[in-house]
Amino acid sequence: MSSIAQKKGFGATVWDYMTTVDHKKIAILYFISGGLFFVIGGIEAMMIRIQLMKAGNDFLSAGLYNEIITMHGTTMIFLASMPLLLAFMNAVMPLQIGARDVAFPFLNSLGFWLFFFGGIFLNLSWFLGGAPDAGWTNYASLAMASEGHGIDFYTLGLTISGFGTLIAGINFLVTIINMRAPGMTYMRMPLFTWTTFVASALILLAFPPLTIGLFFMVFDRLFGANFFDVAMGGNTIIWEHLFWIFGHPEVYILILPAFGIFSEIFAIFSRKRLFGYTALVFATILIGFYGFMVWAHHMFTVGLGPTANAVFALATMIIAVPTGVKIFNWLLTIWGGSISFTTPMLYAIAFIPSFVAGGVTGVMQAMAPLDYQLHDSYFIVAHFHYVIVGGVVLAILAGTHLYWPKMFGTMLNEKLGKVTFWFFLIGFHLTFFIQHFLGLMGMPRRVYTFGTDQGWDAYNLISSVGALFMAIGVIVLVINVILTTIKNERVGNDPWGDGRTLEWAIPSPPPFYNFAQTPLVRGLDSYWIEKMEGNKEGMVYAEPLGDIHMPNGSFIPVVISFGMFVASFGALYHMDGDKAWALPVLIIGLAITFGSMLVRSLKDDLGFHITKEELLRDAKGGNKDGSK
Amino acid sequence: MAHDVHTPTRSHTEYEYLRRQRSKEMRSQLTSFAIMIFLTLIAFTTVSAGFSPYLIVPIILLLAAIQVVLQLYHFMHLSNKGHGTVAFFMFSGMFVAFITVLTFVTIVWW
Ligand code: HEM
Ligand SMILES: [Cu+2]
Numbered sequence: 001m002s003s004i005a006q007k008k009g010f011g012a013t014v015w016d017y018m019t020t021v022d023h024k025k026i027a028i029l030y031f032i033s034g035g036l037f038f039v040i041g042g043i044e045a046m047m048i049r050i051q052l053m054k055a056g057n058d059f060l061s062a063g064l065y066n067e068i069i070t071m072h073g074t075t076m077i078f079l080a081s082m083p084l085l086l087a088f089m090n091a092v093m094p095l096q097i098g099a100r101d102v103a104f105p106f107l108n109s110l111g112f113w114l115f116f117f118g119g120i121f122l123n124l125s126w127f128l129g130g131a132p133d134a135g136w137t138n139y140a141s142l143a144m145a146s147e148g149h150g151i152d153f154y155t156l157g158l159t160i161s162g163f164g165t166l167i168a169g170i171n172f173l174v175t176i177i178n179m180r181a182p183g184m185t186y187m188r189m190p191l192f193t194w195t196t197f198v199a200s201a202l203i204l205l206a207f208p209p210l211t212i213g214l215f216f217m218v219f220d221r222l223f224g225a226n227f228f229d230v231a232m233g234g235n236t237i238i239w240e241h242l243f244w245i246f247g248h249p250e251v252y253i254l255i256l257p258a259f260g261i262f263s264e265i266f267a268i269f270s271r272k273r274l275f276g277y278t279a280l281v282f283a284t285i286l287i288g289f290y291g292f293m294v295w296a297h298h299m300f301t302v303g304l305g306p307t308a309n310a311v312f313a314l315a316t317m318i319i320a321v322p323t324g325v326k327i328f329n330w331l332l333t334i335w336g337g338s339i340s341f342t343t344p345m346l347y348a349i350a351f352i353p354s355f356v357a358g359g360v361t362g363v364m365q366a367m368a369p370l371d372y373q374l375h376d377s378y379f380i381v382a383h384f385h386y387v388i389v390g391g392v393v394l395a396i397l398a399g400t401h402l403y404w405p406k407m408f409g410t411m412l413n414e415k416l417g418k419v420t421f422w423f424f425l426i427g428f429h430l431t432f433f434i435q436h437f438l439g440l441m442g443m444p445r446r447v448y449t450f451g452t453d454q455g456w457d458a459y460n461l462i463s464s465v466g467a468l469f470m471a472i473g474v475i476v477l478v479i480n481v482i483l484t485t486i487k488n489e490r491v492g493n494d495p496w497g498d499g500r501t502l503e504w505a506i507p508s509p510p511p512f513y514n515f516a517q518t519p520l521v522r523g524l525d526s527y528w529i530e531k532m533e534g535n536k537e538g539m540v541y542a543e544p545l546g547d548i549h550m551p552n553g554s555f556i557p558v559v560i561s562f563g564m565f566v567a568s569f570g571a572l573y574h575m576d577g578d579k580a581w582a583l584p585v586l587i588i589g590l591a592i593t594f595g596s597m598l599v600r601s602l603k604d605d606l607g608f609h610i611t612k613e614e615l616l617r618d619a620k621g622g623n624k625d626g627s628k
Numbered sequence: 629m630a631h632d633v634h635t636p637t638r639s640h641t642e643y644e645y646l647r648r649q650r651s652k653e654m655r656s657q658l659t660s661f662a663i664m665i666f667l668t669l670i671a672f673t674t675v676s677a678g679f680s681p682y683l684i685v686p687i688i689l690l691l692a693a694i695q696v697v698l699q700l701y702h703f704m705h706l707s708n709k710g711h712g713t714v715a716f717f718m719f720s721g722m723f724v725a726f727i728t729v730l731t732f733v734t735i736v737w738w
Contacts, residue, residue, distance in 0.1 A: 177713050205720075296736070308735040
């Protein structure tokens with residue numbers, strides 16, 4: 001059934017992707033939808049920069065501006081960066097540890113569809129009476145006062161997509177703990193796998209506080225509870241605590257996989273083993289722990305008192321230590337290496353100074369007295385864009401070029417890749433460097449306009465021009481993707497020529513069972529070891545060729561997620577009181593979700609076997625691509 | 629991975645070994661059960677003896693923590709082989725939760 005490569009119609013392909021439980025296809029789903037949300041968030045960013053291009057501009061009204069900045073932040077963090085990183089984790093991590101799939105393929109698909117429907121729900125707010133407008137941090141004192149349904153779209157949408165992320169995190173943890181190939185000890189895992197592991201642990205521990213905060217908000221707004229209502233004995237600050245107990249680990253959930261991607265790139269294109277592998281691993285774990293002990297640095301000006309501010313200031317500064325350790329390890333990896341300046345490597349090299357700049361402003365903000373000056377000014381905006389764009393987004397762009405061949409079997413054009421790189425890098429620094437000074441000059445963040453007499457005109461204009469550069473860079477990337485897809489020149493196992501880890505030892509894209517035989521891992525950088533010993537096959541095997549047990553695809557994850565989507569509309573409009581249909585919709589949605597869960601539990605689904613003969617036929621016929 | 633499932637057959641020594649293991653486990657379970665009842669008695673006694681709440685509360689919390697550990701190791705098999713990662717994750721989670729709560733009750737709220 002599997003080895004006959006046939007051309008499928010469009011509908012069949014869509015159906016294939018909607019029912020797939022294959023981690024490589026789920027990766028592509030995450031990649032496409034994450035990319036789509038990235039473009040939406042980018043358009044919102046452009047609108048912000050157009051509005052602030054000159055003093056007293058009236059391109060956007062004040063209210064619409066609030067909605068756009070809220071949706072820009074929320075979209076970029078939850079619907080673009082996270083899924084794009086999850087795409088790379090799905091595409092690469094199981095290959096790096098020599099596994100045939102993740103531990104729970106069905107849950108993997110469920111996680112994706114929950115995220116997807118949550119994201120769609122959130123964005124539908126634009127057409128259904130207005131988007132959320134209390135900032136991506138959604139502070140309760142603002143959010144409770146917000147009229148309309150925007151905030152409810154935020155809370156319910158993030159609840160659904162948060163479940164998806166939590167499921168993905170748990171799945172990756174179990175996969176890495178249980179499904180490593182023989183010989184793949186923890187201290188032989190590639191760094192991207194390690195950072196996936198720690199980021200997943202952070203997801204596991206950090207998402208519950210957010211879920212609780214969102215639940216409180218849902219109950220306050222929709223069902224008349226009073227968690228945040230001070231007049232009724234509630235506490236509005238508790239939202240800020242819950243949000244940041246989640247929020248600070250969240251920024252590490254984003255940056256750690258980015259560190260992982262860059263670690264792979266530095267080693268591959270310096271043609272050297274990572275310097276200080278062990279230190280990098282322990283720095284990653286340490287950052288994970290520290291990440292939970294610093295949340296109140298976002299709340300210095302709330303009035304927690306000098307003791308709390310001092311403790312949190314110190315704790316925050318300590319995080320810079322393991323981060324610095326990593327920077328030095330990367331520099332020493334490049335040092336003396338035989339460097340090739342490919343597109344991914346350019347991104348990696350540009351990442352170091354950009355990210356260090358963001359780290360330095362971070363430590364500045366960690367000094368509580370100074371933060372009284374910086375807080376809620378454009379300085380903060382500059383800081384977090386330096387770490388997030390200079391770290392996470394550069395990593396996503398680098399990873400797109402690096403792993404494109406492994407995911408799609410073709411190579412992105414290097415010339416266009418470098419054009420994108422230069423436009424994006426110059427645009428990025430142009431946009432955000434100057435915002436430090438805007439902040440110091442007193443420009444508050446989240447204002448929709450400013451006056452000519454404030455002296456911020458020129459700097460804001462420069463910042464807007466920079467954003468245009470970044471947009472051009474992204475457009476060139478899209479063109480690159482289209483051209484590459486049309487040309488469709490297939491590449492071999494190791495298109496960069498210097499791959500070190502297992503994923504480069506198998507075809508691009510890999511067959512749907514990944515490894516015909518489970519590999520035996522003999523050390524760190526196992527593919528490199530085999531290459532150096534002249535092993536043409538790229539790996540040694542831990543088992544003879546035999547039948548492989550594979551899971552069946554399933555449509556149920558889509559149905560479960562769709563039920564939640566429907567139920568959310570019911571919950572949201574139930575609050576209005578004048579819509580009789582809301583309660584039935586809520587009940588029907590939940591019935592769909594729990595009904596399909598029941599079907600899944602009661603129906604045995606034992607999967608199928610690929611026989612040895614089929615595997616042999618694949619190997620001979622050179623069925624190299626992932627299609628069944 | 630072939631799907632020819634083979635049923636394990638135990639040799640006599642293996643059988644004996646398992647038997648000894650099991651009775652050892654049984655003994656440890658009974659001991660910790662006894663300890664737990666004893667700890668519970670202490671908890672009740674402190675309350676009924678009418679000590680100051682500032683003494684009772686920490687004592688009861690401490691006893692509860694000991695009970696949890698006993699429960700985890702002797703009844704939920706955390707001491708068995710291959711549970712290292714599980715233990716690491718559990719204790720990391722508890723540690724993070726504990727630090728967070730401690731922060732609130734020490735420097736944030738009071
Ligand atoms: C050296 C490490 C870092 C330190 C010391 C640091 C410190 C801080 C501090 C003190 C604030 C609060 C400033 C204020 O609102 O007054 C802040 C805000 C922020 N940081 Fe960092 N940071 C570091 C790294 C990062 C990284 C790696 C990321 C993300 C990848 C990040 C993302 C953010 C975001 C998104 C905000 C703003 C949140 C908001 O108010 O909307 N930071 N940082
Ligand atoms: Cu933070």
